[in-house]
Amino acid sequence: MFATGRYASGDWDSAPLVPANLIDSVARYTSIEIAPSGAIVPLASERLFDYPLIYLTGHLPFRFTAEERRRVKEFVDRGGMLFVDDHNHDVGGVFHRTATEELTRTCGPIVDLPNTHDLYRAFFVFDHGPPTTTQELNGWGDNLVHANLQAVLGPGDRIRVLYSSKDYSSEWGYHPESKKQRSVDDTRFGVNIIVYALSR
Amino acid sequence: MMRVAVERAARVIAILLLAWSAWAIGRQTAVQTNLRRATSDWTTQSVRVALDSTPSPVDRDWLAAMRQNGVDVEWSWRRTPPTARAVAASPLADPAGATRVAIAAPDGTPVTLADRLGPIDTGRAASGGLTVVMPTSLNSISASGARTGVVDSLILRPLLVLGTVSWETKFVVRSLEERGWHVDARLLLAPHRAVSQGVQSPIDTAHFAAILAIDSGARSAAEQIKRYALEGGGVIVAGSAIRYVKVPTALEVKDDTTWRLRMDSAGGPARHRDLWAGLVAQVAYAPKVRLSTPVDQDPAPVAATIARLGPPTSEGRGQGRSPGRPGPAIWFGLLATVLIVDWASRRLRGAP
Numbered sequence: 262m263f264a265t266g267r268y269a270s271g272d273w274d275s276a277p278l279v280p281a282n283l284i285d286s287v288a289r290y291t292s293i294e295i296a297p298s299g300a301i302v303p304l305a306s307e308r309l310f311d312y313p314l315i316y317l318t319g320h321l322p323f324r325f326t327a328e329e330r331r332r333v334k335e336f337v338d339r340g341g342m343l344f345v346d347d348h349n350h351d352v353g354g355v356f357h358r359t360a361t362e363e364l365t366r367t368c369g370p371i372v373d374l375p376n377t378h379d380l381y382r383a384f385f386v387f388d389h390g391p392p393t394t395t396q397e398l399n400g401w402g403d404n405l406v407h408a409n410l411q412a413v414l415g416p417g418d419r420i421r422v423l424y425s426s427k428d429y430s431s432e433w434g435y436h437p438e439s440k441k442q443r444s445v446d447d448t449r450f451g452v453n454i455i456v457y458a459l460s461r
Numbered sequence: 462m463m464r465v466a467v468e469r470a471a472r473v474i475a476i477l478l479l480a481w482s483a484w485a486i487g488r489q490t491a492v493q494t495n496l497r498r499a500t501s502d503w504t505t506q507s508v509r510v511a512l513d514s515t516p517s518p519v520d521r522d523w524l525a526a527m528r529q530n531g532v533d534v535e536w537s538w539r540r541t542p543p544t545a546r547a548v549a550a551s552p553l554a555d556p557a558g559a560t561r562v563a564i565a566a567p568d569g570t571p572v573t574l575a576d577r578l579g580p581i582d583t584g585r586a587a588s589g590g591l592t593v594v595m596p597t598s599l600n601s602i603s604a605s606g607a608r609t610g611v612v613d614s615l616i617l618r619p620l621l622v623l624g625t626v627s628w629e630t631k632f633v634v635r636s637l638e639e640r641g642w643h644v645d646a647r648l649l650l651a652p653h654r655a656v657s658q659g660v661q662s663p664i665d666t667a668h669f670a671a672i673l674a675i676d677s678g679a680r681s682a683a684e685q686i687k688r689y690a691l692e693g694g695g696v697i698v699a700g701s702a703i704r705y706v707k708v709p710t711a712l713e714v715k716d717d718t719t720w721r722l723r724m725d726s727a728g729g730p731a732r733h734r735d736l737w738a739g740l741v742a743q744v745a746y747a748p749k750v751r752l753s754t755p756v757d758q759d760p761a762p763v764a765a766t767i768a769r770l771g772p773p774t775s776e777g778r779g780q781g782r783s784p785g786r787p788g789p790a791i792w793f794g795l796l797a798t799v800l801i802v803d804w805a806s807r808r809l810r811g812a813p
Contacts, residue, residue, distance in 0.1 A: 291651045293626055310724040313628055339724050459626045460656045
């Protein structure tokens with residue numbers, strides 16, 4: 262269904278529990294056929310095109326190699342979608358600055374995604390846009406609650422690249438069994454991202 | 462005495478033949494390869510034309526009118542008849558514009574298609590003709606003298622995609638939208654939850670040009686799809702939907718991972734669009750609207766020529782001669798024989 266992208270620079274595997282947690286949520290809430298475990302694909306590999314949704318995260322400076330850049334551009338041009346989450350939850354941080362620069366260079370300009378976008382109603386309804394994370398509410402990182410996600414949009418406002426500074430990678434990085442201890446499942450927005458990628 | 466009589470008779474026959482020839486020339490028989498020149502003289506008594514290509518409707522009318530007015534009109538093909546005997550063009554249900562061109566021609570003959578600007582494609586006839594799908598709308602198309610144009614426009618209603626939320630349904634919808642189709646979708650997401658796109662219109666031919674049942678998510682609409690097909694609607698059944706949606710007239714696509722075609726190469730999106738647009742064009746219900754008929758049409762010139770003028774008086778290398786009527790060579794041979802007989806007879810008897 263989706264894969265974690267491995268890139269040459271930085272720490273691409275900094276949130277290893279996120280895929281399993283999202284797979285659990287998709288299986289829990291929907292009837293979408295989904296493999297029980299996540300996949301990992303190198304961005305420079307041809308296998309990238311087997312997974313039309315790719316999840317990227319990290320803390321460190323983010324740079325594509327020339328081959329990664331070429332394949333990622335092809336990937337989004339053919340209809341694939343990238344979900345990139347800043348594990349630092351910090352707009353002044355090194356990941357944010359380098360990733361937004363690299364994604365703009367590779368895929369096109371990044372803009373604020375309106376909170377009325379289809380993404381927020383793809384499955385669960387998020388009337389106020391992207392849900393906040395514990396990291397934001399605790400004042401960590403840049404001490405901001407980010408009102409919008411950002412995106413590279415295609416025709417019809419379809420999302421080609423979804424970029425988050427909210428650190429969902431930390432928020433969703435726990436074992437799926439722990440969900441039962443939470444009053445509200447915070448991975449519901451992750452279900453929206455996957456359903457959106459699969460249906461728009 | 463008898464020999465002298467024969468000599469005189471031969472001389473008289475020769476003189477008569479010469480006189481007849483002069484008289485025949487005087488009748489201004491026209492044996493023309495230039496059809497316009499042959500038909501330009503209204504006073505001629507007979508016209509014999511050997512055609513290199515099919516005559517235009519105007520020339521056919523001229524020849525028919527001359528025959529109607531008592532002129533003896535004969536015609537034949539100078540060489541073999543034109544390769545393309547007829548051409549027909551019809552629009553395909555494709556928002557990007559596509560035209561199916563059918564050409565009737567003898568097996569093995571090369572056919573060149575052209576529009577007003579020049580040649581656009583070539584092919585070789587097999588099984589009595591050739592069918593070509595041109596990826597554009599064509600107002601005018603010609604093949605070896607046969608000319609036609611698209612005279613119908615199609616009403617293209619939306620498509621409806623039914624299935625589950627999956628990469629296959631997503632990319633089928635996207636490719637068809639990129640092609641220009643308006644696509645509604647009802648995609649099953651959970652037992653009581655679906656992702657919908659477009660208006661929830663009833664499934665009938667008044668609302669949809671075709672239904673695409675992509676997988677088992679279309680199961681609950683199987684009966685509606687059957688009724689839709691009975692109304693004349695086009696149906697494509699793909700992947701696991703084949704097990705649940707039984708429509709005899711449906712186009713079946715067994716592969717449920719055509720989306721990989723789109724992702725596999727740089728040209729993949731275009732190929733995926735072509736694939737699904739081509740499938741939809743084969744089944745779509747698209748009512749025709751008659752456009753104004755183009756004036757420059759001559760879709761079956763060979764048949765029209767024969768219908769107007771009758772069959773050719775001789776096939777192949779004809780020179781306009783009717784079977785059973787002596788031609789100039791026969792008359793020349795006869796005249797020469799008579800003169801030789803006269804000359805030999807006089808020499809043998811020592812006469813001057």
